[in-house]
Amino acid sequence: MVQIQNTLVSLDIFQVHFCCDLTRCHGICCVEGDAGAPVALDEVVELEHAKDIVWPDLSAKAREEIEKNGVVYSDRDGDLVTSIINGKDCVFVRYANISPDGGKTRGPRCALCAIDTAYRAGKLRWQKPISCALYPIRITTVAGMPALNYHKWNVCRPALELGERLQLPLYQFLKEPLIRRFGQTWYDECHLVYGELKKAGYVK
Numbered sequence: 754m755v756q757i758q759n760t761l762v763s764l765d766i767f768q769v770h771f772c773c774d775l776t777r778c779h780g781i782c783c784v785e786g787d788a789g790a791p792v793a794l795d796e797v798v799e800l801e802h803a804k805d806i807v808w809p810d811l812s813a814k815a816r817e818e819i820e821k822n823g824v825v826y827s828d829r830d831g832d833l834v835t836s837i838i839n840g841k842d843c844v845f846v847r848y849a850n851i852s853p854d855g856g857k858t859r860g861p862r863c864a865l866c867a868i869d870t871a872y873r874a875g876k877l878r879w880q881k882p883i884s885c886a887l888y889p890i891r892i893t894t895v896a897g898m899p900a901l902n903y904h905k906w907n908v909c910r911p912a913l914e915l916g917e918r919l920q921l922p923l924y925q926f927l928k929e930p931l932i933r934r935f936g937q938t939w940y941d942e943c944h945l946v947y948g949e950l951k952k953a954g955y956v957k
Contacts, residue, residue, distance in 0.1 A: 765903035770916035771923040777911035780864035789835035791884040807867040815844040886930035
């Protein structure tokens with residue numbers, strides 16, 4: 754790992770090429786797994802507000818789960834995560850067909866984030882939990898500092914293949930959420946570190 758300001762960053766963040774390919778993965782990261790997405794305490798208020806905006810886009814089962822148990826729950830480790838349906842789908846999932854060619858043909862049915870969709874439509878000022886925005890980067894704490902690691906998951910193979918074709922490093926693919934979480938100065942330093950690692954032969 755390398756240290757950037759007060760964070761520790763895995764070399765995978767620079768070495769792995771990654772770009773989400775919804776037409777192939779169908780947004781499966783929002784509907785698979787054994788718990789919801791990690792949520793910071795201050796994000797619960799944002800989720801409550803977003804819920805009211807996206808309520809019509811949520812499934813009947815999602816609305817029932819939220820009314821019964823709320824927008825978040827504590828997982829087996831005691832961490833706050835988004836509520837899920839039947840141990841799988843995030844309650845904020847909405848389904849839509851994504852065209853692979855800009856609308857010329859009907860694409861596959863994909864799981865999308867209702868909150869992110871509302872944000873992009875200008876209905877919300879908050880995009881979604883930072884853990885969702887940063888995926889497949891996961892943040893833990895090591896020696897009192899945030900530590901960024903790449904979470905490997907076989908369902909993301911299409912993203913690895915597209916990222917490799919585009920030669921797009923993971924940290925560049927996640928530029929916007931990284932700046933949102935750590936700031937522009939941090940990201941600029943991250944980019945400098947990438948250049949040095951590349952010169953030294955640690956990245957392609």
